[in-house]
Structures are given as structure tokens and as C-alpha cells.
Amino acid sequence: MNFDSTQHNVGNIDRLMRAIVGALLLVVAFLGNIWVAVAALIGAVLLGTAYFQFCPSYTLFDFSSNKDASPVSK
Structure with missing residues (x-):
């Protein structure tokens, strides 16, 4: 488990849904x-x-919805 906040683990669709629900x-x-x-x-x-x-x-x-990022646990 690595809490590296520079490695993005939230994908675009997930990001959009979070932003909409958060704003609402x-x-x-x-x-x-x-x-x-x-x-x-x-x-x-x-x-x-x-x-x-x-x-x-x-x-x-150990999950990532970002398809562009490398796997989290390596």
C-alpha cells in the first residue's frame, strides 16, 4: 500500500461523476x-x-479506475 498522491488513481468517468455528485x-x-x-x-x-x-x-x-495509469501494486 503506497499513498503516493502524485499517481492518479481516479479515471475520467469516475472523476466526472464525483464532480457532479459533489456539486449537487x-x-x-x-x-x-x-x-x-x-x-x-x-x-x-x-x-x-x-x-x-x-x-x-x-x-x-488497491484499486484504480484510471485506465492510463500503471497498476497500483507492483
């Missing part, structure tokens, strides 16, 4: 839903992982 959760949070803090936190994490193209939990499970 932030909008829900700002609209004043009862789950404001939870939605804002999850939305921020999803947008952050989409921006940096790195997901620490993917590294934990």
Missing part, C-alpha cells in the same frame, strides 16, 4: 436541508478527489 451535494447543503453538514462534507470530499484525481480509499483497496 454542496447545492443541497447551501439550500438548507437538514443534513447540511453531512452533505457539505461529502460533497467537498468528492470534489477534492475529483480535482486531485486521487482517492486514498482506492489506494487502501
Whole structure:
């Protein structure tokens, strides 16, 4: 298990889905839903992982959705 954040492990489709869901959760949070803090936190994490193209939990499970990257465990 190597937490190298310079090696991208989030692919383009995964990145797009994270960005859309993250943005929607932030909008829900700002609209004043009862789950404001939870939605804002999850939305921020999803947008952050989409921006940096790195997901620490993917590294934990030795997974990568990035087709261009080399395999994680070598």
C-alpha cells in the first residue's frame, strides 16, 4: 500500500461523476436541508478527489479506475 498522491488513481468517468455528485451535494447543503453538514462534507470530499484525481480509499483497496495509469501494486 503506497499513498503516493502524485499517481492518479481516479479515471475520467469516475472523476466526472464525483464532480457532479459533489456539486449537487454542496447545492443541497447551501439550500438548507437538514443534513447540511453531512452533505457539505461529502460533497467537498468528492470534489477534492475529483480535482486531485486521487482517492486514498482506492489506494487502501488497491484499486484504480484510471485506465492510463500503471497498476497500483507492483
